[in-house]
Amino acid sequence: MYILGGASTKNIAENLSKRLRQPLLGVIYKRFPDDEFYVRILDDITGQDVLIVQTAYPDQKIIELLLIQDAVYDAGAKKITVILPYFGYSRQDKKFEEGEAISARAIAQHISLHADCVITVDPHKLHILKFFTVPAYSCSAVSPIAHYLTEKNIDFVLAPDKGAKERAKEAAKLINCEYDYLEKTRINGNTVKITPKKLDAHGKNVAIIDDIISTGGTMTNSIKELKKQGAKTVFVACTHGLFIGGAIEKLLAADCDEIISTDTIETDFSKVSVADCIADTLLKTDLNIKN
Numbered sequence: 529m530y531i532l533g534g535a536s537t538k539n540i541a542e543n544l545s546k547r548l549r550q551p552l553l554g555v556i557y558k559r560f561p562d563d564e565f566y567v568r569i570l571d572d573i574t575g576q577d578v579l580i581v582q583t584a585y586p587d588q589k590i591i592e593l594l595l596i597q598d599a600v601y602d603a604g605a606k607k608i609t610v611i612l613p614y615f616g617y618s619r620q621d622k623k624f625e626e627g628e629a630i631s632a633r634a635i636a637q638h639i640s641l642h643a644d645c646v647i648t649v650d651p652h653k654l655h656i657l658k659f660f661t662v663p664a665y666s667c668s669a670v671s672p673i674a675h676y677l678t679e680k681n682i683d684f685v686l687a688p689d690k691g692a693k694e695r696a697k698e699a700a701k702l703i704n705c706e707y708d709y710l711e712k713t714r715i716n717g718n719t720v721k722i723t724p725k726k727l728d729a730h731g732k733n734v735a736i737i738d739d740i741i742s743t744g745g746t747m748t749n750s751i752k753e754l755k756k757q758g759a760k761t762v763f764v765a766c767t768h769g770l771f772i773g774g775a776i777e778k779l780l781a782a783d784c785d786e787i788i789s790t791d792t793i794e795t796d797f798s799k800v801s802v803a804d805c806i807a808d809t810l811l812k813t814d815l816n817i818k819n
């Protein structure tokens with residue numbers, strides 16, 4: 529088996545290669561003067577299984593992924609497993625209004641063209657797995673995030689909305705502390721409203737855990753609520769750190785003590801790797817990998 533890391537997903541690919549003891553595939557990436565992407569596979573992969581690791585975000589990375597899949601397929605790979613550490617467009621998982629595209633389905637169907645299996649990490653909603661026309665699995669980054677937070681003496685975990693409640697519950701169980709959740713209303717893409725709620729956070733070290741930090745609005749409002757209620761320190765942790773626009777500045781201005789994300793999108797805040805969660809899922813699925 530070979531592992532191929534996309535141009536911006538090297539950390540996970542290298543960690544997976546070490547953990548599964550499988551080599552990285554030789555590959556050349558470049559961009560033409562007009563910015564179009566070019567990929568060339570260097571090793572002979574005829575009859576080999578290949579794991580392609582590529583975050584499908586932003587748009588450019590989706591094109592890269594489709595071209596990488598085409599090259600691997602055409603080079604004669606026997607089985608292609610696509611690892612999508614972050615599956616962009618997964619939040620548009622249904623028609624919210626008539627006439628809209630179901631973006632997650634459209635992207636999933638194209639990725640399925642040259643894939644035998646897909647694995648993604650903490651998709652916003654699990655049902656998006658059904659949009660792939662090949663077997664698709666998800667794994668969770670809660671455990672490595674909770675492991676990182678254990679070092680921070682966290683004594684309270686907060687979910688910024690009901691959708692993140694189960695994640696917070698699971699993390700709190702692993703950290704061995706209490707958890708609660710907030711009620712959030714999204715006004716538009718950039719604005720959210722948090723309904724004030726009495727939390728047992730006074731004098732405590734709190735971690736707010738969510739799947740995605742995008743504009744940072746959800747986390748910023750949650751930090752403010754916690755600080756108002758006398759929380760001692762507030763850590764924000766997410767699986768997918770998109771950090772759009774001034775998200776980091778907003779979080780710091782709200783007096784956040786630390787920002788933590790995983791390497792599904794590689795940034796300066798990628799303090800936790802999801803490689804082990806992916807490797808565990810690969811080993812559980814029928815991929816014939818001997819570790």
Ligand code: R5P
Binds near residue numbers: 739741743747
């Ligand atoms: C939405 O329900 C997600 O779980 C996140 O809470 C959301 O994507 C965060 O977005 P933002 O950082 O823009 O508030």
